[in-house]
Amino acid sequence: MTSLLHPLSPTSFDARESAASGTDKKDIRQFIFAPENLMQYGIGALQALSSVQSAIASAHKPFSGTSVDSLSQQIAQIDLSTPLSSLNDVMSEVNDIYLKHAVYFHHPHYVAHLNCPVVYPSVIAEQVLSAVNTSVDTWDQSGGATLIEQKLIDWTCDKVGFTASHTSQPDGIFTSGGTQSNLMAMLVARDHAISRVAPNWNAKHDGLPEVTARFKIFTSEKSHFSVQKAAALLGLGYNAVIPVPVDQYYKMDTQALEQLISSTLNEGNIPIAIVATAGTTDFGSIDPLSDMANIASRHEAWFHVDAAYGCGLLLGTHKEACLQGIEHANSVTVDYHKSFMQPVSCSAFLLQDRTHFSHISHHAEYLNPLSDADAGIPNLVDKSLQTTRRFDALKLWMSLRTIGETEIGQGFEAARILARQTFMLLSEDEHFETLHAPELTTLVFRYVPSEYDLTNQQLDEINQSIRDTLTGQGQIMIARTKVNGHYYLKFTLLNPATELEHMRHIIQAIKLAGVQATNNHLPSALSAADQNT
Numbered sequence: 001m002t003s004l005l006h007p008l009s010p011t012s013f014d015a016r017e018s019a020a021s022g023t024d025k026k027d028i029r030q031f032i033f034a035p036e037n038l039m040q041y042g043i044g045a046l047q048a049l050s051s052v053q054s055a056i057a058s059a060h061k062p063f064s065g066t067s068v069d070s071l072s073q074q075i076a077q078i079d080l081s082t083p084l085s086s087l088n089d090v091m092s093e094v095n096d097i098y099l100k101h102a103v104y105f106h107h108p109h110y111v112a113h114l115n116c117p118v119v120y121p122s123v124i125a126e127q128v129l130s131a132v133n134t135s136v137d138t139w140d141q142s143g144g145a146t147l148i149e150q151k152l153i154d155w156t157c158d159k160v161g162f163t164a165s166h167t168s169q170p171d172g173i174f175t176s177g178g179t180q181s182n183l184m185a186m187l188v189a190r191d192h193a194i195s196r197v198a199p200n201w202n203a204k205h206d207g208l209p210e211v212t213a214r215f216k217i218f219t220s221e222k223s224h225f226s227v228q229k230a231a232a233l234l235g236l237g238y239n240a241v242i243p244v245p246v247d248q249y250y251k252m253d254t255q256a257l258e259q260l261i262s263s264t265l266n267e268g269n270i271p272i273a274i275v276a277t278a279g280t281t282d283f284g285s286i287d288p289l290s291d292m293a294n295i296a297s298r299h300e301a302w303f304h305v306d307a308a309y310g311c312g313l314l315l316g317t318h319k320e321a322c323l324q325g326i327e328h329a330n331s332v333t334v335d336y337h338k339s340f341m342q343p344v345s346c347s348a349f350l351l352q353d354r355t356h357f358s359h360i361s362h363h364a365e366y367l368n369p370l371s372d373a374d375a376g377i378p379n380l381v382d383k384s385l386q387t388t389r390r391f392d393a394l395k396l397w398m399s400l401r402t403i404g405e406t407e408i409g410q411g412f413e414a415a416r417i418l419a420r421q422t423f424m425l426l427s428e429d430e431h432f433e434t435l436h437a438p439e440l441t442t443l444v445f446r447y448v449p450s451e452y453d454l455t456n457q458q459l460d461e462i463n464q465s466i467r468d469t470l471t472g473q474g475q476i477m478i479a480r481t482k483v484n485g486h487y488y489l490k491f492t493l494l495n496p497a498t499e500l501e502h503m504r505h506i507i508q509a510i511k512l513a514g515v516q517a518t519n520n521h522l523p524s525a526l527s528a529a530d531q532n533t
């Protein structure tokens, strides 16, 4: 194994000598990621790799089931001012406080939140990009990394269907996640609207003009909370966001949208943006993108599509059918860490017309002077809210180059098929109430012991107790949500290795926990419930 490592030249560091002679005295120079320490790095990396391998291999359930109390006591006892004697000891401590009690998304019984299992070429890419520690803010800190990121952005714009014309060119930037991408979208929408209704106002210099108090953003009541959060951060406030009702499929009701826009206009307010969700977090529903694009263009409103989750469809054969209209968006959010099996963080914000990045750009003389832009030197910081920024693009790059885009798309498609099959299982079972046929890979449902006539409040307690029981055991991780104020259970399927058999097992476990929960809530009905076990 050592033969794989670069041969080391002798070093004159005192620290290395003292380490070799067995004294504990440490010197920071021993730990710098540099040629003289590559041997120690190699040893440490192999130890860590072996700990991760055994943690994954022995994760027989997605979660240990540990309680907050017991783990926080363990962590509280650690004295951060006294380091352990070796990296090996540190790894073993990390094993106790982290690896043993982590939540494992690769486990087929993890069907809770929008967390995907990751492909290992992207994990290897993580090691490469953090070792080199490139920052993709400027060309002079990144070299080729900037061009690699740009090529992936161009590729994603192409998948979305953005095309260049003689007046505009699509562009984008990697972000920390959908939350940041949605914030950027709302920022550009706000400043674009300012430039339209108050053309002499310079918002970058002078802040918000009074007219922004009349700005309104329309998004469905099932859209992601980051839209509201962005409005608050941008000085427009939660109340600037008008929630639009959804239809029976949890998609935006566009008639309601039109009505809400007319009343907004009647009140003297200004509709600045319409935000569609392509894959709502709870229901996976996709808003009617083409209709919304038309409505937005009629009102000169910005049209943003939040495809943080639904972007998984971009690589599959159902893209045309499901995402039709996304190509008319002014901006799009995609989360590779939701639906492309990439590790957190790996996301992007895309613009149909790159000139709108001017609302974000700031030229600092020391970093990205305008003269660079004029000379054609690409400084991605011109398009980003962040300055120092990780080279997350390498993960997607290495995945595409190793596995292929079609194959990555098939992973998402497998989860969609499983969601439909699971829906059939639940709808055939009288003990479950389902709310929707899945369009993507989530399923919202609740356990309803059909032998009793229970109130919604009793059902809330029973379903909550089912989830608490399962989480406490750690064998099966499911999510929950509220629909019309009531407690529902939720599956999010993103793991192509989860099969129908796993889902049968999970459903059985939910029913078993459901019977127990019903017994606990209705002691008098105990014997009747037992008969139905």
Ligand SMILES: *Cc1c(COP(=O)(O)O)cnc(C)c1O
Pocket (backbone or CB within 6 Å): 114, 176, 177, 178, 179, 180, 182, 223, 224, 226, 277, 279, 280, 281, 306, 307, 308, 309, 335, 338, 347
């Ligand atoms: C998850 C999600 C977001 C937020 O993305 P992060 O990457 O978690 O910041 C935004 N919109 C939708 C629809 C999501 O599902």
